[in-house]
Amino acid sequence: MNEARKHSHLAVGLAMALTLGLVAIEAQAHGDVTPHPIDTSSLPAVGKEWVEANPYRGNEKAVKVGAEGYLHNCAGCHGLNANSGGVAPDLLLLTKDCLDMTGKDQQAACLKDSDAYFKEITLNGKKNGDGRYVMPAYGGVFTQEAVWAVKAYTDARTVEENKKAK
Ligand code: HEC
Missing domain, CATH: 1.20.5 (Single alpha-helices involved in coiled-coils or other helix-helix interfaces)
Known part of the structure; x- marks a missing residue:
């Protein structure tokens, strides 16, 4: 040769x-959609009893921890920086309208509803008609702190996007 x-x-x-x-x-x-635990040791513990509304709302440290957890667990389907690529629903739409509300009580109630929905789906996942998971269940792996940290992150991203749109 x-x-x-x-x-x-x-x-x-x-x-x-x-x-x-x-x-x-x-x-x-x-x-790789294996749920990965999130290290929330740097955040105040919330405890075993589930609270109804995200205790980390607006907590910057929780937003950072949640961003990391989101990247390792959710970004593959819901998109980098929570910008949906269309594979899975756009998580920024969950609180988009809540965050635009001017009435404080109305807004708090709206956010609380979105917290409950987010928690429900994240812990239990979702199955399609033939019983296969289309959205994995994180209940066995995520602590309460982990769920609320990720929600704090997606809410913070929503605030960012709402600001940009104005
Ligand atoms: C394997 C892909 C996949 C991964 C990974 C994934 N999801 Fe999902 N998720 C989906 C799909 C698909 C749906 C829509 C399910 C349906 O409605 O049938 C969904 C729905 C949701 C919903 C409901 C959204 C709505 O508008 O109704 C929430 C909340 C959610 N996911 C949160 C998360 C979080 C938080 C993570 C990471 C901890 C995550 N998902 C990881 C695929 C995924």
Whole structure:
């Protein structure tokens, strides 16, 4: 084999290895939906008894912890930075209208409803008609603190997007 051919074989081999590597990364990004626990040790404990409204609303540390937890658990389907790519519902729509409300009590009630809904789906997931999970259940892995931290993050993202839209 002459030098030139050797090199072109090398180039083809390299290109293939790169492509396979990229395919593997792609598969991982969408395929790994195993729930990962979230380390909430830096946040005030909420306890075993579930509270009805997110105790971390507006807590910046919780937003950071939640962002990390979101990235590892939810982004694959609900989109990076909670910008839905259309695979799964847009989580920013959950509180979009609440956050625009001017009445304080009305807004608090609206957010509380969204908390309950978010918690319900996150803990239990959702199954489609033939019983397969389309949205995984995180109940076995997430603590109450983990659920509220992720919700604090998606709410904070919603506030950001609402501001941008004005
Ligand atoms: C494997 C993909 C997948 C992952 C991972 C995933 N979801 Fe979902 N999620 C879905 C799908 C699909 C639906 C819509 C289910 C339906 O209504 O049939 C959904 C629905 C929801 C809903 C209801 C939204 C609405 O508008 O009704 C919430 C809340 C939610 N997911 C939160 C989360 C959170 C929080 C995480 C991470 C902890 C997460 N999801 C991870 C696929 C996923």
